[in-house]
Amino acid sequence: MTKDTQKLNSIEKAIEILLKFQEAKSHWGIRELSAELSFSPATVQRILQILKSYDFVRQDPATRQYFIGNIFYRFLQTLNATNSLTVLGKNFLNEVARQTKETVHLNVIEDSFRICIDHIESPMVLKASMPVGHRSPLYAGASAKCLLAFSSQAFIDNYLAEVNLEQLTENTITQPERLQKELESIRSQGYAISLGERTPGLGSLSVPVFDYDGLIQASLSLAVPEVRIKQEDHLEFCINILVEQAGAFSKALGFKTGQF
Amino acid sequence: MTKDTQKLNSIEKAIEILLKFQEAKSHWGIRELSAELSFSPATVQRILQILKSYDFVRQDPATRQYFIGNIFYRFLQTLNATNSLTVLGKNFLNEVARQTKETVHLNVIEDSFRICIDHIESPMVLKASMPVGHRSPLYAGASAKCLLAFSSQAFIDNYLAEVNLEQLTENTITQPERLQKELESIRSQGYAISLGERTPGLGSLSVPVFDYDGLIQASLSLAVPEVRIKQEDHLEFCINILVEQAGAFSKALGFKTGQF
DNA sequence: AACAGTGTTTCATAATATAAAACAGTTGCG
DNA sequence: CGCAACTGTTTTATATTATGAAACACTGTT
Numbered sequence: 001m002t003k004d005t006q007k008l009n010s011i012e013k014a015i016e017i018l019l020k021f022q023e024a025k026s027h028w029g030i031r032e033l034s035a036e037l038s039f040s041p042a043t044v045q046r047i048l049q050i051l052k053s054y055d056f057v058r059q060d061p062a063t064r065q066y067f068i069g070n071i072f073y074r075f076l077q078t079l080n081a082t083n084s085l086t087v088l089g090k091n092f093l094n095e096v097a098r099q100t101k102e103t104v105h106l107n108v109i110e111d112s113f114r115i116c117i118d119h120i121e122s123p124m125v126l127k128a129s130m131p132v133g134h135r136s137p138l139y140a141g142a143s144a145k146c147l148l149a150f151s152s153q154a155f156i157d158n159y160l161a162e163v164n165l166e167q168l169t170e171n172t173i174t175q176p177e178r179l180q181k182e183l184e185s186i187r188s189q190g191y192a193i194s195l196g197e198r199t200p201g202l203g204s205l206s207v208p209v210f211d212y213d214g215l216i217q218a219s220l221s222l223a224v225p226e227v228r229i230k231q232e233d234h235l236e237f238c239i240n241i242l243v244e245q246a247g248a249f250s251k252a253l254g255f256k257t258g259q260f
Numbered sequence: 261m262t263k264d265t266q267k268l269n270s271i272e273k274a275i276e277i278l279l280k281f282q283e284a285k286s287h288w289g290i291r292e293l294s295a296e297l298s299f300s301p302a303t304v305q306r307i308l309q310i311l312k313s314y315d316f317v318r319q320d321p322a323t324r325q326y327f328i329g330n331i332f333y334r335f336l337q338t339l340n341a342t343n344s345l346t347v348l349g350k351n352f353l354n355e356v357a358r359q360t361k362e363t364v365h366l367n368v369i370e371d372s373f374r375i376c377i378d379h380i381e382s383p384m385v386l387k388a389s390m391p392v393g394h395r396s397p398l399y400a401g402a403s404a405k406c407l408l409a410f411s412s413q414a415f416i417d418n419y420l421a422e423v424n425l426e427q428l429t430e431n432t433i434t435q436p437e438r439l440q441k442e443l444e445s446i447r448s449q450g451y452a453i454s455l456g457e458r459t460p461g462l463g464s465l466s467v468p469v470f471d472y473d474g475l476i477q478a479s480l481s482l483a484v485p486e487v488r489i490k491q492e493d494h495l496e497f498c499i500n501i502l503v504e505q506a507g508a509f510s511k512a513l514g515f516k517t518g519q520f
Numbered sequence: 521a522a523c524a525g526t527g528t529t530t531c532a533t534a535a536t537a538t539a540a541a542a543c544a545g546t547t548g549c550g
Numbered sequence: 551c552g553c554a555a556c557t558g559t560t561t562t563a564t565a566t567t568a569t570g571a572a573a574c575a576c577t578g579t580t
Contacts, residue, residue: 008567009536014271018335019314028343030527041569046530050271054279055371064577068342070370072335073377075278076393078328082286110330111315117333123383132392133336159531166486269567271538290558300539305559324558509528 013039014047018056029065076132079117085218086118088252089209092220092244092245093120099241103223105130107143107206109151112159114144117218128202128223139165139179140172143221144203146192149183150208150216156183171196191239192219195229205238207246208224212254220246273299274307278316281328289325289427336392339377346378348512349469352480352505353380359501363483365390367403367466369411372419374404377478388462388483399425399439400432402464403481406452409443410468410476416443431456451499452479455489463489465498467506472514476497 008016016037020028030048034041048066051057055069079085089106096104097120105119116134121127138148138159148156165174171194173179186192192206205222222238229235251257268276275295280288290308294301304501308326311317340346356364357380365379376394381387398408398419408416425434431454433439439460446452452466466481482498489495511517 010270010425011274011307013312014274015310015314015316021338021342023338023341026338031525041527042529042570043568046568047271049528050269050275054272054275056275068335068338070339070343070368070375070377072332072339073375073393074370074373075281075328076336076391077375077395078281078283078286079330079332080391080393081283082281082328083330108330110334113334115330115337117330121381131340133333133340135334135337161344210288216455218329273537291556301558302540303538303561306537309559 005253010047013037013043016049017044017047018051018068021057021066027063027065027067074260081221083117084253085209089118089218089220089249092249092252095117096120096220096222096241096245097122100222100238102146102228102238103128103130105134105221105223106209107142107147107219107221108217109138109147110135112138112163114138114141114219116143126225126227128204128224128225135165137166137168139163140168140194140198142192142194142206143219144198145179145182145186146206146208146219146221147216149186149192150210168198169196169200169201173197191243193229195226195242201226205242207239207242208250209246210250210253210255212256214255217253218249220249221259270307273297274311277304277307278311278328279315281326287320287323287325287327307341310330343377344513349378349478349480349509352509352512353378356380356480356482356501356505357382360482360498362498363388363390365403365481365483366469367479367481368408368477369398369407370395372398372423374401374407374479376400376403386485386487388464388485390483396458397423397426397428399423400428400454400458402454402466403450403479404458405439405442405446405454405480406466406468406479407476409446409452410470424441428458429456429460431460433457446507451503455486461486465489465495465502467499467502468510469506469511470513470515472516474515477513478509480509 001117017033020033020036030041030044034044046149048057052059055071057066058069059066085106085108093104094105101122101124103119103122104115107114107116113135116130116132119130121129136144138144143242148159160176161180165176165179167174173182195203203224203226204221205224208216208220209218209220211217220242224238277293280296283473290301290304294304308317312319315331317326318329321327339499345366345368353364353366361382361384363379363382365376367374367376371394376392378388379390398404408419420436425436425439425466427434429468433442450467455463463484463486464481465484466479468476469478469480471477482502482503482520484498
């Protein structure tokens with residue numbers, strides 16, 4: 001989101017400040033934020049004091065710098081209980097986990113990124129990890145490409161026009177034309193596969209979940225270590241289970257088979 | 261937190277509104293919130309529009325009611341990467357998980373509740389679940405009691421004076437005197453145990469993690485199904501590993517053994 | 521000691537948030 | 551159908567509140 005320039009009301013300023021506390025830069029001083037956002041130091045100071053009093057941010061007593069507060073953990077419980085995708089999806093994730101023994105995860109688009117909203121980690125010793133909240137761009141990895149592939153053409157075109165296809169690994173797709181073809185191929189076969197597009201050695205399978213309107217709501221995915229995704233029979237087995245459970249999930253959301 | 265009465269600035273009002281979207285009541289209308297918080301409908305309306313534009317809340321197109329937005333998933337990634345407890349703790353959680361094969365979790369106090377900030381689920385078929393963000397009162401369950409037991413006496417007294425010890429299950433401790441004795445016992449033996457104090461059939465073991473000041477920062481815990489926690493040798497084995505890893509964790513935070 | 525950084529506080533002024541009321545839809549009921 | 555009682559939303563004049571510049575207090579460094 002991140003709105004442009006000046007002329008924000010105080011709530012928007014508070015939100016813009018909160019959004020600055022990202023993984024890339026987790027600790028901020030007041031004058032630093034002031035310069036970054038073009039708010040006066042007094043304003044930044046006042047807003048941070050308010051946010052601090054609610055534990056949205058905390059302050060390091062030694063450096064006096066601010067960082068994100070623990071209150072956000074609390075909203076997670078609300079999300080898990082409220083979000084119909086995580087509530088309904090629980091059974092399907094469990095079923096995929098039970099049958100495949102791989103790390104299962106459920107993803108949605110949030111602010112032009114794929115974000116993991118639920119997961120069950122593999123019981124195996126060699127496993128891929130995918131914590132809730134994990135974010136990645138929409139062009140790299142099966143779960144991300146799957147979400148993008150089944151979005152509206154307008155969304156895809158807009159995304160491709162704005163995004164910079166950064167080379168994250170040697171397998172990342174960096175040419176828009178190749179990505180377009182890949183998306184077409186995902187749509188025609190009904191699922192997405194990737195190997196090391198974002199993280200070397202990490203394979204991924206993903207199938208879309210649709211709602212009653214036929215709109216993509218999530219992608220149901222497996223994160224599989226390279227050695228196991230290269231086993232043809234295991235791969236096929238996993239895809240079948242994913243397709244089956246994602247289909248049942250879509251049905252539970254009111255999607256009618258053959259709706260298109 | 262939840263500040264009293266009127267005379268809040270607009271940012272505080274926005275936060276108070278956000279905090280109303282809890283598990284217990286996840287969907288709110290404008291006049292409903294207006295009545296609940298004594299803000300005028302126009303104010304609630306304006307604030308919700310701002311929050312909506314940043315995806316802090318969403319609006320159901322059919323009912324027009326508001327519910328929590330997906331942006332909070334995004335802050336989780338920041339927390340995981342920023343919070344020194346989750347970053348440092350990863351290794352110790354892994355080690356406990358590897359050795360015990362039970363569900364491991366890390367907890368802190370947030371707003372007078374125990375909240376789970378990291379977890380690794382058991383690879384076993386019969387297992388206890390403990391998702392990140394899971395909240396419980398400080399008087400029920402080993403992880404919660406452990407956090408309370410090693411807090412300052414002032415905090416404990418204040419907590420016991422304010423809290424209502426609700427009977428969550430038939431095993432919940434509901435008498436303040438019994439809870440005080442239980443806390444003493446936890447302090448003297450160095451770990452906490454519970455069985456079905458919050459959820460029937462769910463057992464729990466927990467050991468405190470201290471920082472360089474000797475203050476409790478977290479509790480490292482196992483969630484174990486009743487049938488396995490009743491096995492004496494398994495119980496003892498689990499406690500030993502927890503004590504060992506929580507000790508190493510404390511040391512990593514600068515705690516000196518025998519600091520008290 | 522002087523300097524160059526912090527975070528923080530003060531205060532008059534200007535901008536913004538506010539509540540009441542009106543508006544615009546929806547639902548339920550006789 | 552039509553009234554009533556709900557919704558969420560918009561308007562507007564007024565008063566509260568947020569604002570930036572400057573000063574302050576404190577740090578560590580040169």
